[in-house]
Amino acid sequence: KKKEDDAFNVGINDTPDFQASKPVRYLLYNVNPGEGFNLRRDVYIRVANLVKLLNDDEPWALVLPPWGRIYHWQTREISQIKLPWSLFFDLESLRRHIPVLEFEEFLAVSEKPMIEEVYYLQRYKEGWTKWEEKMDIRECLDKHGYSKGKDSRWHHWFFGYGDDVYANKFECMSYMGHAGFIKPFLMHNSSARSVFLDRAESLIHGQYSEWSPLYWSGRRSMVFAKHLRDIGDNFREKYLGSTDKKDKTVLDDWTKMNKKHGDAKGGPYLAIHLRRKDYLYAHGEEIPSIQYVPKKVKSILEKHKLKKVFVATDSPDAEFEYLKQEFGEKVEVYRFKPTPEEHEKYKDGGVAIIDQWICAHARYFIGSYVSTFSFRIQEEREILGFEPEMTFNRLCNDDNDTCEQPSKWTIKY
Numbered sequence: 466k467k468k469e470d471d472a473f474n475v476g477i478n479d480t481p482d483f484q485a486s487k488p489v490r491y492l493l494y495n496v497n498p499g500e501g502f503n504l505r506r507d508v509y510i511r512v513a514n515l516v517k518l519l520n521d522d523e524p525w526a527l528v529l530p531p532w533g534r535i536y537h538w539q540t541r542e543i544s545q546i547k548l549p550w551s552l553f554f555d556l557e558s559l560r561r562h563i564p565v566l567e568f569e570e571f572l573a574v575s576e577k578p579m580i581e582e583v584y585y586l587q588r589y590k591e592g593w594t595k596w597e598e599k600m601d602i603r604e605c606l607d608k609h610g611y612s613k614g615k616d617s618r619w620h621h622w623f624f625g626y627g628d629d630v631y632a633n634k635f636e637c638m639s640y641m642g643h644a645g646f647i648k649p650f651l652m653h654n655s656s657a658r659s660v661f662l663d664r665a666e667s668l669i670h671g672q673y674s675e676w677s678p679l680y681w682s683g684r685r686s687m688v689f690a691k692h693l694r695d696i697g698d699n700f701r702e703k704y705l706g707s708t709d710k711k712d713k714t715v716l717d718d719w720t721k722m723n724k725k726h727g728d729a730k731g732g733p734y735l736a737i738h739l740r741r742k743d744y745l746y747a748h749g750e751e752i753p754s755i756q757y758v759p760k761k762v763k764s765i766l767e768k769h770k771l772k773k774v775f776v777a778t779d780s781p782d783a784e785f786e787y788l789k790q791e792f793g794e795k796v797e798v799y800r801f802k803p804t805p806e807e808h809e810k811y812k813d814g815g816v817a818i819i820d821q822w823i824c825a826h827a828r829y830f831i832g833s834y835v836s837t838f839s840f841r842i843q844e845e846r847e848i849l850g851f852e853p854e855m856t857f858n859r860l861c862n863d864d865n866d867t868c869e870q871p872s873k874w875t876i877k878y
């Protein structure tokens with residue numbers, strides 16, 4: 466009990482008095498295995514805000530799902546499972562929003578490596594014709610990867626911890642609703658100390674969408690880990706002539722930041738996120754081919770009197786070298802390459818975050834069509850206080866220069 470309270474109390478400074486009398490409960494979750502890193506970040510905000518709402522009535526802590534087995538993390542030479550959130554994010558900042566703990570911390574405060582109840586969220590078998598919020602325990606519809614052993618325990622991969630960790634109860638739940646809609650169920654239909662919601666992407670934002678201050682509180686709390694920010698900052702200073710003081714992008718405790726559009730100036734470079742690889746199949750018709758990129762970017766460089774371009778991309782080196790050539794000698798083109806030690810330590814996920822961080826500090830940013838990787842950069846720039854015109858941009862395909870530009874999801878406090 467003592468250990469549990471310690472885990473809950475880390476960083477929480479507004480715990481209402483009545484909570485002291487109730488033992489903390491733990492919410493765990495996971496997302497559809499096929500989803501990428503940046504959609505997972507969005508699902509975190511939904512679940513975090515559910516925990517925020519639960520804490521209005523009783524003490525709950527969110528157990529952070531270890532990172533691993535993400536389709537896009539393709540560097541085979543490095544191990545990329547059981548990664549803690551502290552590798553990518555600043556836990557102190559997350560804890561200024563809600564109580565969180567790493568999965569291994571949860572195991573350490575648990576008497577047994579056991580999760581009491583698992584609910585696997587799924588669709589309604591009969592489909593739906595009108596949107597209404599509802600939830601029902603139902604037969605399982607799809608392959609879910611949980612199996613009941615002879616020991617009556619439920620077994621699963623559990624982020625790579627499945628040899629030890631098990632669940633006592635497993636059920637499928639058809640669910641249609643925003644994240645907060647499951648709160649009464651968690652409070653009144655379950656008394657489990659730990660509840661695991663699998664396929665948590667089924668919980669939608671609802672009224673707590675990108676337009677709401679609550680969304681943005683969750684989003685603002687997702688500050689990148691300092692070791693990654695430092696690498697990005699060093700790169701900015703060394704190659705792009707960019708420092709926070711000069712560029713007016715100084716980061717403070719997020720709960721104290723309230724930047725206005727135009728407060729941030731950004732470094733003297735244009736950044737572009739060029740999503741390639743599987744994107745060419747998924748959205749090939751909406752993005753330009755490599756040789757068109759410089760043609761489309763040059764006029765923007767001239768307009769903003771910029772001579773440096775930073776490229777964040779998942780494309781192979783040869784494609785980047787080709788792009789560099791196409792820009793010609795007058796434009797300096799950069800890409801971030803980690804040292805082997807940095808790559809080993811911070812993984813593909815960390816390298817991608819460094820790319821996002823450098824893009825977030827550019828004077829002008831151009832993203833890729835509907836990429837969640839680009840969306841998260843746009844949000845970072847909203848937090849820093851850039852003019853929306855310098856952020857919500859994308860390149861059209863080769864035959865078009867007047868395609869629809871990204872929606873301006875501006876920050877709300």
Ligand SMILES: C[C@@H]1O[C@H](OP(=O)(O)OP(=O)(O)OC[C@H]2O[C@@H](n3cnc4c(=O)[nH]c(N)nc43)[C@H](O)[C@@H]2O)[C@@H](O)[C@H](O)[C@@H]1O
Nearest residue numbers: 500501502503504537747777778779816817820836837838
């Ligand atoms: C086609 C769809 O695209 C969706 O991706 P999209 O929203 O761009 O964004 P993500 O869901 O983050 O997935 C893309 C992943 O590819 C890598 N990646 C992409 N761009 C860069 C980059 O500029 N630098 C670095 N270092 N890495 C990059 C990175 O691992 C990133 O998490 C996917 O979530 C869906 O599963 C599907 O694949």
